[in-house]
Amino acid sequence: MRELASSVLSYTLANVLYTGQQVAKMTGAPTSLVNPKNPPAPGSTGEEPRTISGYLYKKTKRTAEKFGDAAAVAFIAGDEYQSKAVDFVFDLLSTSSLSPVYWSKIMSRLASQGRMAVDALGDQALFAKQAKNTSYIFALVRNNPEKLGIPTSGAFDLAYFMDKAYGVGDFENIWCVEGLGHVYSQRSWSGREDAEGIMTDGQAAHMPHKSLTMMHAGLGLCLAESLMKQLTPASSIKETERVLNTFIRLCENNSRPGYVGCALESLGLVTRCFNYPMLDLVQRVLFDVNEPAWEFFWRGTGRALYFSPGHMVQPLYSPWIAAEQEASNERAYKSMRAGITWATNVVNMRQPEIFEDLIKRRGAAEEKDGTIRNGVAASTTMAMDITPNHPVVKDYLEYVPQSSDPEIHRLWTKLVHEPVANAVERYQPILKKHKMMDQVFRFQDLDALVDGLESPSETADGRESGRKRKARAE
Numbered sequence: 001m002r003e004l005a006s007s008v009l010s011y012t013l014a015n016v017l018y019t020g021q022q023v024a025k026m027t028g029a030p031t032s033l034v035n036p037k038n039p040p041a042p043g044s045t046g047e048e049p050r051t052i053s054g055y056l057y058k059k060t061k062r063t064a065e066k067f068g069d070a071a072a073v074a075f076i077a078g079d080e081y082q083s084k085a086v087d088f089v090f091d092l093l094s095t096s097s098l099s100p101v102y103w104s105k106i107m108s109r110l111a112s113q114g115r116m117a118v119d120a121l122g123d124q125a126l127f128a129k130q131a132k133n134t135s136y137i138f139a140l141v142r143n144n145p146e147k148l149g150i151p152t153s154g155a156f157d158l159a160y161f162m163d164k165a166y167g168v169g170d171f172e173n174i175w176c177v178e179g180l181g182h183v184y185s186q187r188s189w190s191g192r193e194d195a196e197g198i199m200t201d202g203q204a205a206h207m208p209h210k211s212l213t214m215m216h217a218g219l220g221l222c223l224a225e226s227l228m229k230q231l232t233p234a235s236s237i238k239e240t241e242r243v244l245n246t247f248i249r250l251c252e253n254n255s256r257p258g259y260v261g262c263a264l265e266s267l268g269l270v271t272r273c274f275n276y277p278m279l280d281l282v283q284r285v286l287f288d289v290n291e292p293a294w295e296f297f298w299r300g301t302g303r304a305l306y307f308s309p310g311h312m313v314q315p316l317y318s319p320w321i322a323a324e325q326e327a328s329n330e331r332a333y334k335s336m337r338a339g340i341t342w343a344t345n346v347v348n349m350r351q352p353e354i355f356e357d358l359i360k361r362r363g364a365a366e367e368k369d370g371t372i373r374n375g376v377a378a379s380t381t382m383a384m385d386i387t388p389n390h391p392v393v394k395d396y397l398e399y400v401p402q403s404s405d406p407e408i409h410r411l412w413t414k415l416v417h418e419p420v421a422n423a424v425e426r427y428q429p430i431l432k433k434h435k436m437m438d439q440v441f442r443f444q445d446l447d448a449l450v451d452g453l454e455s456p457s458e459t460a461d462g463r464e465s466g467r468k469r470k471a472r473a474e
Contacts, residue, residue, distance in 0.1 A: 046230025144179025181218020268300020302339015341375025
């Protein structure tokens with residue numbers, strides 16, 4: 001009943017937005033707002049649904065394919081909100097609402113969100129900057145063909161548009177390359193579930209090495225959005241297993257050695273951001289199908305939480321609270337928090353005062369679990385790989401917190417400055433050398449990883465190993 005209620009509301013929302021979009025077209029709204037920017041994802045739509053909720057879900061997804069930017073953003077946010085509202089109502093009617101723990105969590109989340117809302121009133125400019133940065137990057141990936149001038153259909157010269165992607169700006173390289181990988185994979189993939197060589201053959205064989213992490217992330221976006229069309233929240237476990245195994249196989253058969261994890265992580269982003277009702281089913285089945293892929297998945301959901309339109313204005317609904325609500329267990333929760341940090345760090349690197357605010361609010365709470373430290377290290381490692389000698393990263397290393405509180409300075413040094421320096425000096429060079437760059441796309445101890453690949457006592461140039469440095473800091 002819960003699933004049916006959510007499907008009906010989702011279907012209604014999609015049709016209301018589509019009707020509004022059609023009215024806007026007739027009244028002369030700019031085509032950039034009311035026309036879809038990208039064609040539907042390639043590949044099969046799967047078997048016909050056997051339930052009313054499954055039928056409505058697929059009808060809703062087909063309607064959403066016709067949305068321009070405005071309707072798409074409104075639908076992604078609105079669909080998540082109505083789904084959580086339905087869950088809340090059904091939870092109230094269940095025995096879980098009788099538990100003091102249940103109400104304690106709700107009150108804690110409301111208090112946390114309230115504090116952020118009050119803080120935003122006092123420093124609106126900081127939150128406005130972050131929302132602007134996030135929406136800019138979201139559009140940069142979503143509307144990549146328009147940004148780069150890629151033809152609307154057919155094959156294109158990858159080398160030419162790779163140069164264009166890198167020409168947008170050092171800061172934008174990450175997302176321009178990810179978007180290019182998405183479009184190139186769509187045009188290269190026939191939709192066959194036994195396809196091979198998308199990132200190794202043809203034009204892709206000549207890609208610059210610095211582009212590989214995010215080109216593979218784009219491959220994952222293409223495969224995930226295509227295969228997710230075959231599923232609904234009412235899909236059987238067997239059918240879900242088949243689709244997830246197909247996704248993993250396609251990632252493995254179309255990736256270069258050391259980059260498959262970059263593609264696998266995108267399943268979490270696509271599921272959480274664009275197929276929110278599927279989150280629980282996919283993660284439950286994926287854990288049994290392939291546990292490492294499950295780890296990449298949850299890191300991707302954290303990244304999605306940051307970029308999801310429902311959380312771009314964080315004082316209204318913080319992604320950190322959503323992570324607490326949605327994580328299936330503590331491992332998933334840590335991965336999600338690292339994923340939120342990953343995006344927060346790299347998206348706002350040109351305005352480090354934004355990340356300083358995060359350190360003030362969450363640094364002490366996250367210090368023990370290492371989630372902020374990992375997210376900073378992982379995203380900076382990837383940024384340095386995409387853009388060698390990244391000038392924004394170099395400026396970031398020189399930032400001194402504006403706060404006069406010595407505790408903030410200590411946390412900044414431990415959770416930001418040190419992992420950024422390590423990313424530049426150790427993580428990126430060592431992981432690249434050993435063809436393990438995809439390991440920054442899941443939550444793990446990067447110091448332990450690179451120390452296991454190189455001498456555990458001293459690196460080649462005589463600097464301390466990561467574990468020694470971390471132990472000394474603690």
